[in-house]
Amino acid sequence: MSDTRWLALYLPHISTDRLIRAGRAPSDDRPFAVYAKEKGAFQLKGVDARASKLGLNLAMSLADARAMQPTLEAVEAEPEEDARALDNIAAWCERFTPIVVLDPPEGLFLDISGCAHLFDGEESLRAEIVTRLRAQGFGARAAIASTPGAAWAFARHRKMRAPIDDDAKSLAALPIEALRLDGDASALMRRLGLKTVSQIAAAPRSSFTARAGERAMLRLDQALGRAAEVLTPRRPAPMVFALRRFLEPIFTLDVILQVTEDLCGDAAEKLERRGAGIVYAELVLFGVDGRDRVVAVNVSRPLREVKPLMRLFREKLSIAAENFDAQFGFEAARLDVVRLAPIEERARTLVSVEEAAASSEQIGGIIDILSSRLGAKRVVRPNLHDEHAPERASGWRAALGKSDDMKAVRPPADGVLRRPVRLFSPAQIIEVMASVPDGPPIRFRWRRVMRDVVRAEGPERISGDWQRHEMTRDYYRVEDRHGRRYWLYREGLYGESEAIPRWFVHGLFA
Template sequence: MTRRFVSVWLSRWPTDQWRRRNRQDGPAGPLALTLAGQGGIRLHAVDGLAEADGLRAGLLLADARALAPSLTAMPADPAGDRAALVRLALWAQRYTPQTATDGPDGLILDIAGAAHLHGGEAGLLADLGARLDRAGFTHRLGLGDSPAAAWGWARHRPSVSDPVLPEGRGAWPLLLPLPMPALRLDGEQVADLARVGLVRVGDVHRQPRAPLTARYGPGIGRRLDRMLGLSAEPVAPQAPAPVWQVRRSFLEPIATREAIEAAVLALLRDLARRLEQAGRGVRRLKLTCFRTDATVQDLSIGAARPARDPAALLKLFRERFDTIEPGFGIEMMELTAVSTDLFTAEQAGLAVGGGGALALLSLLDRLVNRLGEERVGRPLPRDTHRPEAATDLAGEMEAGLADPAFLPAGGGSQGPVAPSGMRFPDPVPASTPVAMGDDGDRPWPKAQPRRPPPARPRTWRVEGPRPLLLLHPPERVEVAEPAEMLWRGRCWRLDWLEGPERIRPDWWRARLGPTRDYYRAQLADGRRLWLFRTADDRGHWYLHGLCA
């Protein structure tokens, strides 16, 4: 199969992108984008009206205003333009998954095996050009056997010529008359070749290769071979084509929530059928919405365990549908399973407590997708004496909440219970043999005993009771005689004060902070507090926690 490439040249990319970014038609007069350069502020890009007035990129802004007093100059954003070009390359994957950015103002599309899906090469170019026109981009297209040929044809072909080049050597009569910049040479090389009369691609093609390489180096010959299809040119796609992906285009753009939900449910059903055949479930899904204004919106969800139930996954998407902005409508949706895993079927109805385990997983999934993965987790102990740093919040995936060992037990021995109410896995007895089948009497191999892996017990070991709520940071209080405490502008009476419990800095780390003496106190109304004062400054008291 012959490989064919489409080159998209956005000839007014920075200025067109500026107009789109500001959601307006722009000024009526000439427009230029500026950047700080040598000698002052210089023009970075100009539109058609500015170019008609004699303005070019690189001109000083002061000189440009002298030539065109009505010029509107706005600061350029090269980083934003590059990011927008990447998004446009991802949008172009509606035609082929092999798309990439090509320089600061172009795209390259490998359409091998994809043109027939859009009515052939001419139909694909017509659809692509029409969509870019509606989006407000000034562009030119070129199609050839190699990326270099498509690049040169899109930028330097005659305006009345067909953008589609013939296949094979039939394109040479059209490529050889192109000017020398069509080989993608820099200005200095073009000027050196022009001084010896080489101004067309055909002029270089007629020269003996050895003298040309000896004088100008191998770069010119290499670029000529790439344009004529005599050597290959690698093209790295913007992103690898995902394995688990389904997409759906719409005859009319959709914008209502009901239509979006129906489309997502249909995509989930299509993906579930494919996953079921492979025996897999999804752990992370990404929904991509292609809007009519050539912009792309992404929406991602995650699951604690492999899942493929369309109704359950749709519930997770519903938590995020409010973030979708359809604009003038969504014309295509793409659903990608970013992460998958082997799917294990479960029957929870016959197991005591099994329904509660599945309900907990469903709750965790909803909380993670609504609040964010970094805000949902369970506490894990840390090796420190400081009460405020004694725990870390581990994420859902990091903490292993999806592991059945951390789900509520259905019966029997509960085993050690973590502070979050989830049980730890029971240790396996060292004498339990591994099943080896009916021929276990053979002298070798013998069944080896299964020993639990060495691991530190994940429990909190503290010397005294701890409060339910810690204040961060601790609040300054005044403790006066007889048994009175001033806190938040009020005077509280202390019934009793018990302590101290001394907590020192971690001896295995740098000794940061003073030693603290903690006391348990009870107010006259029955509330209990956790107070401390530093060992080196006994005049200052702090309230650190509230007890039950």
């Protein structure tokens, strides 16, 4: 059995509790239920605690329920709203662990491995979750075991006061419904004379499987930890996280910064064992009001040192703290390392050498600070693209984004630039006079000034993108009599279409 610990949370009356909280239930002591149409009849899909004590249960027809309890108040079920309420409870449970799995329609799984010591043990953690949910108006039961299946069974089919010394022994005494079987499978088991989990465990596996199917044995193996069970968390689990909870709520920015520094130190120790650093991290502040505040930092190079991380969080918190509205304070904080990357350890020099230019680490630090202060989309760096069209051959991308391996551009051997330093976007139309239709220009009018060409090089033909219906271009590098050099092109060829080719100036050489 592994060291993994799971807490199963059971909310038996979530559909009615949600309506009671919203003030949509009867204010007197009448029993309350929700119903939905299934197989041509109205059936109960949820009952409150009072209706449950009076003998009303799920899957009972609405007519039978009203015959038993004429004062029953029933409204139509809202499964989408119930699912949203369950998701909100799951989000609230993330203050106890970042790994929360939805088990609709009325349950959750919490992976509390390594978290219980922060809450004075597993029993204290279980009691706190149940107590606080009941204070919010949701009746809840919870149990802890080594597997999700065992925790699910204990939360629904076991007396809470009975101690759990051994999962297998405690599971054996439970009814077969504790194995998460559907109604048809459970009915088949009982017709075969199997009423408890221990009877299923003692049955011959081969003949039992042939008669009742593999589902029951798989659920039994999952509950006992013999077979793995794959659960998908509500949100992707962070690779590394650090959690702190407080005896009293915290309010001030200075205290939040101190807690953030402690969390960064805890995460740095875990990252050092992995040989990795933070690329993207989120600081989650859990408010007493049930709302979460998230402050994210993104860096250009993996970071593991507390000091540079705190410099980024300090920038973000100084801006975000104005919008926190934490009038009740924060009861817990967690640092999630969402993305990390390996850190290449470099040998340190024995003698400090003054650098003539900023190193890549220094540039990365400046990018991180500016991005935290101004926003990630406002700090950009140039980026090259494999495009024939000059206006699309380069662009800008976020400096914090994943760096692409750009090929180094070597200067021409003769030292003559083939592309201008300044490029117009869009290209500017001009009037051109040429000796022959397809020849270089002799003179051209640009910005109301006639310019005589004394030298011309070309053409350099660039074919247009046929998917965009672009025309062929012939580029010329020309120089006027004042020594100014231009990059001109003719769009289209004579005879290529009925349209007359046009001339443009696309850029200027220095």
